[in-house]
Amino acid sequence: MRPRHASRDLCRAREFEAFVAGAGGRLLHAATLLTAEAPGDNPRARRLLTLALAHTYASWDRLRGEDPYDVTRQHLATRFAHGTWRRRGGLLRSRAHPESPLARLTPQERLVLVLRLHEGVAEEQTAALLGLPAERVRTVFHRAMAVLLSPPRKPAAAVGGVETVPS
């Protein structure tokens, strides 16, 4: 029993190391886009990715042909969604780094944009992953695209104008 256990552990460790070496960079990029941190200073993205990878490592033997990349990405997305939901409006907004292209987006817009555009996940799958209706995902995606592609000054001016009219 012991030797078989040991050899299985060794095999798992080697497979997992290869997986991290191959997919770590891309996943970290996605995580850094999600948290809207600067590429060189991304403690939150690293923490998210480490936890997601640890979860993948723990369920490595029970993947049954599932793609570990998909599992890690899914864990990353759900953990990010829960984290932002818990401290909405708190520290999170101020942490967004101006250097990130997604700094002006809300966490949910970032999440949908990264999943749909950077990761190429289909609309239905994104909706299922986030527990939202597909129409909502489409709306958020379009809004995120509009904010991302508009010049930086414009949305701030528009928001200011809307806010001053009622008062």
Added chain:
Amino acid sequence: MARMNREATARRLLERPPPPVPPGLHAEAVRRGARILRRRTLVRRATWLLMLAAAVAFTVWALTVRPWVEPPSETTPPLTGW
């Protein structure tokens, strides 16, 4: 066509130089993953132990109390027609 262009532009915006992967990422993930596994094993063992203890306790209780045996009657039936 315009939509494709917009998506391509947005994709280019996202494709910045990727952040450098920290050297300790794999080791840290393995450490935390092993901890999750250990904790899961512990919880599973504790659950089994608890279930076993409950089963043993129930058996002992049932054998000593014997709830299926009809309790001896405490009242005598009224004596009529004597």
